[in-house]
Amino acid sequence: MPRTTVLLFQESDGTIPLLEWMDALLPKVQDKCMVRIERLEELGYELRRPEADLLRNGIYELRVAFRSVQYRILYFFHGQEAVISHGLKKESEVPDEEIRMALKRMEMFKNNPRKHTYEE
Numbered sequence: 001m002p003r004t005t006v007l008l009f010q011e012s013d014g015t016i017p018l019l020e021w022m023d024a025l026l027p028k029v030q031d032k033c034m035v036r037i038e039r040l041e042e043l044g045y046e047l048r049r050p051e052a053d054l055l056r057n058g059i060y061e062l063r064v065a066f067r068s069v070q071y072r073i074l075y076f077f078h079g080q081e082a083v084i085s086h087g088l089k090k091e092s093e094v095p096d097e098e099i100r101m102a103l104k105r106m107e108m109f110k111n112n113p114r115k116h117t118y119e120e
Contacts, residue, residue: 004044005081006037008118009105016118017086017105018073029066033073033087036062040075040082055094059085059102074102076109083109083117 008016022030040047040062052062055074062073072094075084085102088094109116 002080003041006041006075007078007081007083009083009085009109010116010118012108012115018084019118021087025071026066029064029069029071032064032066033062033071036064036073037084044080044082045077055099057099057103058106059099061094072098074098076102076106078106078109078113 008018010016022033025033036051039051047062050063052060054060058076060075060077062075064071064073070090071087072090073084073087074094075082077083083106085105086098088098105116
């Protein structure tokens with residue numbers, strides 16, 4: 001199975017929500033998040049629980065736990081590419097406003113992929 005290209009969403013002002021969020025995490029949590037992202041690259045649409053799950057309306061989550069804290073990385077697919085919207089810490093379930101933000105970013109990305117793709 002071919003690897004999935006994983007892209008990072010970039011806001012119109014040039015900020016990259018995932019990178020800003022990850023910068024504030026402990027190094028061990030950053031490492032665990034990177035392992036999940038690598039698994040997304042390897043498996044794409046085939047990645048399932050406990051590592052990933054579909055939330056709703058095409059928004060998925062990568063699931064990371066560290067010391068009883070639940071971290072989530074929200075993403076969506078654009079063809080064969082996975083686009084990471086942003087990350088968050090969650091309590092019981094992913095808040096609706098976080099899913100709405102990912103849906104808004106998905107729409108922005110679909111309307112102009114080049115503008116909203118982070119390139120190193």
